[in-house]
Amino acid sequence: MSAKPISKPLAKIVRGERTVAVLDVGTSKVAALIALVGNDGAPRVIGVGQRFCQGLRRGLVADMERTEAAIRAAMDQAERNAGVQVEDVVVNLSAGGLDSHVTAVEIDIGGHRIAADDMTRLMTEGRARIEPGARSVLHAAPALFAIDGASVEAPLGFHADRLGMDIHVVTADTPPIRNLDLAVRSAHLNVFRMVASPVAASYACLVREERELGVALVEIGAGVTNIAVHMLGQLIGVATVPMGAGDITSDIASAFATKRVHAERLKVLYGAAIASPKDSHEGLEIMPISDDDNAEPRRVPTAQMIGVIRHRLDALFGDVAKALAELGYVGPQARQVVLTGGGAELRAISDFAAGVLGRSVRIGRPRGLTALPEAQSGAAFATLAGLALYAAADVPDLYHARSGKVTPIALPRPGGWGGMWGKLKSSI
Numbered sequence: 001m002s003a004k005p006i007s008k009p010l011a012k013i014v015r016g017e018r019t020v021a022v023l024d025v026g027t028s029k030v031a032a033l034i035a036l037v038g039n040d041g042a043p044r045v046i047g048v049g050q051r052f053c054q055g056l057r058r059g060l061v062a063d064m065e066r067t068e069a070a071i072r073a074a075m076d077q078a079e080r081n082a083g084v085q086v087e088d089v090v091v092n093l094s095a096g097g098l099d100s101h102v103t104a105v106e107i108d109i110g111g112h113r114i115a116a117d118d119m120t121r122l123m124t125e126g127r128a129r130i131e132p133g134a135r136s137v138l139h140a141a142p143a144l145f146a147i148d149g150a151s152v153e154a155p156l157g158f159h160a161d162r163l164g165m166d167i168h169v170v171t172a173d174t175p176p177i178r179n180l181d182l183a184v185r186s187a188h189l190n191v192f193r194m195v196a197s198p199v200a201a202s203y204a205c206l207v208r209e210e211r212e213l214g215v216a217l218v219e220i221g222a223g224v225t226n227i228a229v230h231m232l233g234q235l236i237g238v239a240t241v242p243m244g245a246g247d248i249t250s251d252i253a254s255a256f257a258t259k260r261v262h263a264e265r266l267k268v269l270y271g272a273a274i275a276s277p278k279d280s281h282e283g284l285e286i287m288p289i290s291d292d293d294n295a296e297p298r299r300v301p302t303a304q305m306i307g308v309i310r311h312r313l314d315a316l317f318g319d320v321a322k323a324l325a326e327l328g329y330v331g332p333q334a335r336q337v338v339l340t341g342g343g344a345e346l347r348a349i350s351d352f353a354a355g356v357l358g359r360s361v362r363i364g365r366p367r368g369l370t371a372l373p374e375a376q377s378g379a380a381f382a383t384l385a386g387l388a389l390y391a392a393a394d395v396p397d398l399y400h401a402r403s404g405k406v407t408p409i410a411l412p413r414p415g416g417w418g419g420m421w422g423k424l425k426s427s428i
Contacts (some may be wrong), residue, residue, distance in 0.1 A: 017044075017115035021078070022387035023071060023189075024197075024328060025180060026094060027056045027223030027246060028342070029383045030070040031376070032078040034086060035369065037392040045371045045388070047082025050075040058223040058242055059095025059197075061179040064186070072187040088192040090391040091184055092383050093138060095224050098174030098196050100238045102143065103129045106164035114147070114155050114163060125400045126167050133172040138196050142397040143168040143234050166234055167398060170196050193391070193400075197221070198228035198238050200386035203393075205340050205364030206230065215336040216329050217364065218320055218353075219383065220343025222246040230330045237327040241319045245343030248312045253289075255308045256300060262287045272306050272350035273313055279303040310352070317356040324357075340364035342380035 020043065024031040031050045035043040051074040055067030079085050104124040109118060124141070130140055145152050147160035150204035155163055179205040181191050202211075210228040219226045225241040243345045248271070254265035272285055279302040324330070337359045339350060344363050366377060366385030376384065388402040 016291070019084060019086065019393040020074070020388060021089045022384065022391055023075065023089050023091040023184065024381070024384040024387060025056070025067070025071065025091060025183070026053065026221055026383075027059055027244065029053050030067075031075040031381060032071075032074040032089075033376070033384050033388050034078050034082040034084065035388050035392070042050070042368050043388050043392040044368045045369055045373070047078040047084070047394060048373055048376055049077030049079075049081065050376075051077070052329050055183070056223065058244075059093075059221065060176050061183050064179070064183055066087075067183040068186040071184060071189070073189065074135070075189065079099060079319060086189070088190045089184065090193045090195060090386045090387050091180065091191055092197045092200055092387055093172055093177060093180060093194050094197040094221055094226060094241075094383075095240060096172040097135075098170065098172050098226065098237075098238050098240045099135075099140075100168060100170045103131075103167045103169055104164065105129050105167070106162055109147075109160045111161050114157060119156060122163055122165055123398055123401075126165055127401065130167065130169055130399050132169070133173050134174065136177050137399040138170045138172055138175045138177075138194055139395070139397050140167050140169040140200070140228070141396060142166075142398065152178075169399070170199065170238060172196070193397070195385045195387060195390055196228075198226035199235065200390050201226075201340050201382040202228050202230065202235065202366070202386065203389040204339055204366045204368060204386035210336060210338070213336065213374050214329075214333045215338055216324055216327075216334070216359075217338045217340065217342075220245055220316075220339065220341040222342060225320065225341070227320065227323050227327070229327045231333070233360075239323040239327055241316065241323060243312075243316050243319060245341070245346070247316075248309055248343070248346075251308050251312050252305060256286045256305070257289050258286050258312065259289055263380070266305060267309070267346070270302055270305065271309055272347040274311060274348040275303045275306045279306055309346070313352055314348070314356070317341070317353055320353075321357055335359050337361045338364040340379045340382040344379040 017038045020037055021034045030053045034047040035045045037043045051070045053070035055063040061067050107122050142165055144166040145155045146164040147155050147158050179317050183190050198219050202217050212233045214231045217228045221244045223244045223246055225244050227239045229237045249260055249264045249267055253260045282302045283299040284302055285297045285299055287297050350361045350363055365379050366382050368389050369385050
C-alpha cells in the first residue's frame with residue numbers, strides 16, 4: 001500500500017514504517033482507519049473516520065451513490081486526521097453468501113529432503129486445485145501440512161515420500177463483491193484485498209489459546225450476523241445469518257409505533273437482553289411516529305421493550321445455534337463463543353446467549369492496535385481493527401498470488417498446524 005502526505009503529519013513517522021488503510025463498510029456505518037506498521041510491534045493508528053451509511057441492505061450495496069458518498073467521507077476524515085492520502089485499501093465483505101471449504105493437494109517428493117522449490121510446487125498445485133465455480137474466492141490460505149500422512153507445522157527440511165496440504169478457501173457470490181468493489185473504486189480508492197468480516201473480526205478479538213482450544217466468533221452487525229469457527233489454531237468454517245441488531249431496532253419501532261431513530265436511541269440507552277426487577281417499574285417515553293403536533297408521547301415499562309428485544313434474540317441465537325451445528329461445532333470441545341459487533345454491546349447479551357447456546361460466552365473487543373481512539377475501542381469496531389491487523393500481517397493468499405510469485409515459506413501465524421482436516425473435524 002502507498003500513501004503520500006497531504007499536510008504535515010499529525011503523527012511522527014519512523015523510518016521503515018509502512019502505511020495501511022482499511023474500510024469497514026457495514027449496513028449502518030462506514031468506518032475508515034489508517035495505521036503505520038513497523039518491523040515489530042502493533043500497528044499504530046494515526047487516523048480514523050466514520051460516517052452513517054444508508055446505501056446497504058443486509059450488508060449488500062443497494063444504493064451505489066449513497067455507499068460511495070459514505071466511503072469517501074469516512075476516508076477523507078481519516079486522511080485529514082492522519083495527514084496522508086491513501087490509494088489502496090483493505091475492505092471487508094459482510095454478506096454475499098459467505099461460505100468456506102477445504103481443498104486438499106498432495107505431491108510426490110521421492111524421499112528427498114523438502115526444499116523451497118518443493119514448497120513452491122505444492123503451493124502452485126494447490127492454487128490450481130481451487131475451483132470456485134460461479135462464485136469468487138475472497139482468500140485462500142494454507143491451513144494444514146502433512147508428510148507421508150503425518151501432520152507437521154512446517155515441512156521445509158523434512159525427508160518424505162509425499163507432501164500434502166489442506167487449503168481453507170473462503171468464497172462469496174460474485175455480484176456483491178463486484179458491487180462493493182465498484183463503490184470503493186468510485187470513491188477513488190483501489191481495493192488491495194477484500195476480507196470476510198468474521199475473519200477480520202477474529203484477528204482483533206480472539207487470542208491464540210482460544211483458537212487452539214476451539215472457539216466460535218459471532219459478529220452481530222446491523223444487517224447480518226457472521227460466524228467464524230476456529231479449532232486447533234485454524235479457521236475451519238464461516239457462515240452467515242441474515243439477521244442483525246437492526247432487526248431489534250425495527251421490532252421496537254413497530255411494537256411501539258415510533259420512528260426507527262427513536263427506537264435505536266431507546267435500544268442503546270435502555271435496552272437489555274435480560275430484565276432487572278426495576279425495569280418493571282421504570283417507564284420509557286415513546287415518541288409518536290407521526291409528526292402531528294397534537295400527537296403526544298406515551299410511556300411504557302422498560303420491561304415491555306426488553307420483552308420485544310428478547311423475542312428477536314431468541315430467533316437470532318436459535319439460527320446461530322443451527323449454523324454452529326452445521327459447521328460441526330458441537331461436542332465437549334465446542335464450548336467457547338465470543339460475541340462481537342455492534343449488537344454485542346447490548347446489556348446482558350452475553351448472559352442471554354450463554355443460556356440459549358449452552359456455552360461459555362464473552363464479549364470480544366478490539367485488541368492488538370496502539371493509539372486506537374476510545375470511540376473506536378468498542379465491539380462495534382472489531383472488524384475495523386481486525387482489518388488493520390490483517391493488512392499489517394500481510395497474510396499470504398494462494399489464489400490471488402500472481403503466477404510464479406507464490407511464496408514458499410510465508411505461512412500464517414495464528415497458532416501453528418495441529419493436524420489434518422479430518423483430525424480437526426473429528427476432534428470437535
